[in-house]
Amino acid sequence: MxxxxxxxxxxxxxxxxxxxxxxxxxxxxxxxxxxxxxxxxxxxxxxxxxxxxxxxxxxxxxxxxxxxxxxxxxxxxxxxxxxxxxxxxxxxxxxxxxxxxxxxxxxxxxxxxxxxxxxxxxxxxxxxxxxxxxxxxxxxxxxxxxxxxxxxxxxxxxxxxxxxxxxxxxxxxPTVREPDGLALSSRNRYLSEADRRTALALSRALRAGAARGQTAGPAGILDAARAVLEEAARFDPPLLLDYLILADPATFAPAGDDHRGEAILAVAAKVGTTRLIDNVVLTL
The missing domain is CATH 3.40.50.620 (HUPs)
Structure with a gap:
């Protein structure tokens, strides 16, 4: 048609x-x-x-x-x-x-x-x-x-x-990702080759946090993701973090230590002149 x-x-x-x-x-x-x-x-x-x-x-x-x-x-x-x-x-x-x-x-x-x-x-x-x-x-x-x-x-x-x-x-x-793990976004076209290498830290951080999801509480999940992002802050160009949060999907308030069920590990950061967001759904 x-x-x-x-x-x-x-x-x-x-x-x-x-x-x-x-x-x-x-x-x-x-x-x-x-x-x-x-x-x-x-x-x-x-x-x-x-x-x-x-x-x-x-x-x-x-x-x-x-x-x-x-x-x-x-x-x-x-x-x-x-x-x-x-x-x-x-x-x-x-x-x-x-x-x-x-x-x-x-x-x-x-x-x-x-x-x-x-x-x-x-x-x-x-x-x-x-x-x-x-x-x-x-x-x-x-x-x-x-x-x-x-x-x-x-x-x-x-x-x-x-x-x-x-x-x-x-x-x-579901979020669609490029082969290297970067979440597809219309703003990805703004990224230079060096920007993109830094931007891959977003999906790596989410994977690191998700890997801790079954064995660690909210603090352990955030620690694992934050470690990846802190390393990327020393890259050239650096990753400039806006936020990293493990959120209750119903309210987007921070998930407490006693949170059970679904949670969203979300991140936003700027690389060069481009601001990117990403997230992954976890079950605690």
Missing amino acids: DLTVAADRAALDKARDELGPGRIALVPTMGALHEGHRSLMRLAREHADHVVVSVFVNPLQFGPDEDFSRYPRTFEADLRVCEEEGVRVVFTPSADDMYLPDRQVEVSAGGMGGVVEGAFRPGHFDGVLTVVLKLFNLVRPDVAVFGQKDAQQLALIRRMVADLDVPVSIVGA
Whole structure:
């Protein structure tokens, strides 16, 4: 079936009506699509009859000193990816189409949106939840697919759907990694060869912590991961750590010594001019 590109709300409504009967899955993206995005689309096809992908670099989730202006935009290549993965509709709104110039109301991510990643990027998750809710209202999907790599984002979207009674099922997709272990990210293209060697410490640290998960408590897991990151801080270029946390997946509060069950070992750091995040799910 042919791929339809909908550049505004009216075109989206028409394209959605032309899909015919069946369940609709939405895969929200900011473009610069890679193999990780392909995995989301494939998972979406397992849960629905029609897949809609949004490509929108959302200004609300970027802080004043972040990389909104240089975020990679590869629209023609993105369309080819969507076509190859059997996507039916690509929604590509402009910021003017998504947001009223005098908008007043945004979604608040609450306390959970101000910790861990939210502490380093104030307002980021408010912007994420606002655009996701708007996309849900515009596309009206039955299911939406998000990557586990953005674990706190996924948790907050699930919380929003539950708290606000949004009739969309949320599916989390496993993190896709490159052969050397680096989690796939659109920002990886910013990394020089030397940057990349340093950045590999993120996945090594997570593996070191996970290896201690069955025998050590939270402190031992964090110690093992931190040792790898401290070594990488002496590399050229150095790894500059923002945070390393073993978090309760329901709240993203630090997992206590008595924590049992699932926990998320999450890390964020800057290498050169590029900020990267990664995480792994553990069972204690």
